[in-house]
Structure formats: C-alpha cells, structure tokens
Amino acid sequence: MREYETMYILDPELDEESINGLVDKFKALIEERGGEVKEIDRWGKRRLAYPISHRKEGYYVVMNFSATPSAAQEMERVFKITTGVLRHIIFRKDK
Template identity: 35%
Template sequence: MRRYETIFIASPTLTDEQAEELVKHFEGIIAEQNGELLKTEKWGRKKLAYEVQKFSEGYYTLFDMNAGPTLIAELERRFRNHDSVIKYMSVRMDEQTKAAERQKVRYEREGRRKAQAGIKERSLEEVMG
C-alpha cells in the first residue's frame, strides 16, 4: 500500500451537518475499500483561490491514508459523481519522501567527496566579500 493525501472541496451551500455527513460518507468508502485512514483534517469553510463552478468558498477536507491505486480511482470516481464535491485532488506522498531521501543522500555523498579532496565549504559571507 502507498501513502496518499486527498483533499476535496465541498459546496458552500451545505450546512455544517451536511458537510460532516459528507466527510463520514467518504471515510466509509475508504474503510469499505480496505484503505487505512491515518488522519482526517476538516479545515472548514474557506475562500477559494479562484471561482469553481461559480462558488468562491468551499468546505475543505484532507484525508491522509494508506491505500492502493484502485481505492484512489474509486474514491475519485465517487467525488466526480457526487454533486456536492466541487474540486478534489489526490497526491502520492511516498514518491516525495523517496525523492527527498535521494536528495539527502546526494548532498551527503557530495560533502564526503569534497572533504576527501580537501575542498573547504565557503560561507555566504566569504563568497560575497
């Protein structure tokens, strides 16, 4: 299973109870599809960066989960088919973690190479004079 973050924005015409019910509905889908929900963050009603479907606000919710690609496909299909969801996005997080780890290893290797060659790291003040 891979780690994903999914954020969706619900219509601002929903009441707080309806928005809560919608979150529970999608949490149920994640559980039904054998996903492991790590965290649910309800950010509440916020202003959108740009208008989406003629709305300038929406209810933001973030799911942090371990899931397979079939669960993400099913969840996004349900987002598309639900009238109250105006925008959604899923991001695979373990790829970003791997990329950060590779960058860290690269910097450490470069630092060891420079130390063996006797190259001294210069500070910004030394470079700028």
C-alpha cells in the same frame, strides 16, 4: 498499500449535517476497501482563488490514508459523481 493524501473542496452552502455525511462517506469508502484513514483535517470555509460554479468560498477537507491503488481510483470516481464536491485532488506520497 500506498500512502495517499487527498484534498477536496465542498460546497459551502451545504449544512453541517451534509458536510459530515460526505466526510464520513469518503472515509467509509476507503475503509470498506481495506484501507486505513490516518487523519482527517477540516480546514473549514476558505476563500477560493477563483470562482468555481459561481461560488467564492469552499469548505476544505484534507485526508491522509493508506490504501490500494484501486481504492484510490474508486475514490476519484466517487468524487467526480458526488453532488457537493467542487474540486478534488489525490496525491500519492512518495517515500
């Protein structure tokens, strides 16, 4: 298992229930593949450095987790196809 950190920006026009649903979906995706979510830090709505899809704000979430490389690749794939995710990045933490 490797240590990862991901940051993703959600569409700020989503309601609280939809945001919670997406955060839970990404958490469950890691846990279903044998990983462990260590921390989820919700930064909330923040101004973007530049407009993305005609949006000037985004809802930021940072998640620390340990998982296999295949689970991280699956998360990358799901981020790309999920409506409501404006941007995402996954970092592998080196020791």
